[in-house]
Amino acid sequence: MKEIREPTFLVLVALADGRRHGYGIIQDVERLSNGQTTLRAGTLYATLDRLTSEGHIEEAGEEIVDGRLRRYYRLTMRGSAMLESESKQRLAVSKEALRRLSRPSGRRPRLAPGFA
């Protein structure tokens, strides 16, 4: 399976619970990443274009609010399946990392022989 970059993953997560428009996605991505990832418009629309052309998201209506066009996007079945698969994989890796860290030797680096 193709590697999913972090911004793409966050966009998919932002759309997981329903349709969102561009600025809504930007806000949600920032919240999801605790402010670590800030999507700018060029990057956002490049990601949306790619996901649309790959069939992972689709347009879901548009409306005019305060004279500005809002176009909404939502996950397709294919996109949902990919997000689920990717999330499970990341969860498995995270669980494994926590399991290893919970071992007594996992919390600190071992000293090289001769330095103990």
Next chain:
Amino acid sequence: MRRTSRGLERLLWVYPKTYREHRGEEILGTLLESAPARSTFETLRVAGDLAAHGLRLRLGAAPDQAGGKVLGAAALPGMTTAAAAAVVMVFFAQLLPGIHHDPTSFGPDTVIWPALHAVWILGAVVTLAVPRRTRACALTCVTTTLVVGFVLPPRIGYLPSDFALFIALAIPALLAQRVTPRRSERWLALLVSLAVLAVLGYAAANSPPATFGGPGFYGALGVFAPYVAAAAVTLFCCSFLFLTARRWTYGMGLLLLSVPCIAYQSAVEGAFQQPTATIWHGTMGRLPVMVVAAVILVLIELTFALGVALVGKWFSRIPNMPGAVH
């Protein structure tokens, strides 16, 4: 707010027409919604981000567009071929008896060119071998470019008149862009490479004999060679800046730039040994296949540049875009 809106609207002209018709209002709406939360600096960054996205679409260099696919597909073979050609240059063109100007002298021809090529080969190999995000390599590449571009030319008294200089300067800069993890560092590498090109251009214009193509470039085709190389270097610097960093997108650039350049250098040096002869006579007794390859590859380079221009023409349609004109 109205001023901001007008400014942003103007910025959208960087996008192709079909894309702007489909997405323009939507992008503008998103920008205006987020405008109150942005500082001036952030607004500039957003503008830069939009410009990069728009240019990438116009150049046809997005990963799902033809230009991006061509770059991606031919890159790794290109890198390998270019590295092999550089090895040939070092071990055959520079060292074979009769090709070297004076094997006993200790000067630019015996020291600088092999050293530059060695640096380049090393850079290519290291970049292939090491993990992507390796700042030390990037720093080395940028430093090499700076030193070679700004320190050496005035000290050696004359401007070495061949394509290899472009290669020696451009490749480290491109490699620097390849390995640097941060966009700001890639900008630095780009600015350095462009500055070096400017310095070289100035030096070429002011060094005797002043010819259209610069010293050493003559003949019907040869005079255009530096300009083709400079244009290609600039094009690739920009393309790589906008493309997602992929290891093998670089190879295509190296193939298109390096092999013809190195082969041309070989031919030009041959012509220098026989001052009354043309470039083509100067290649006799050397590696004719390199010359044939040079012509073919220069044509490929020109064809590629033309192809990119056509694919990314300003009003090209965007594939797989809902609402695009098909």
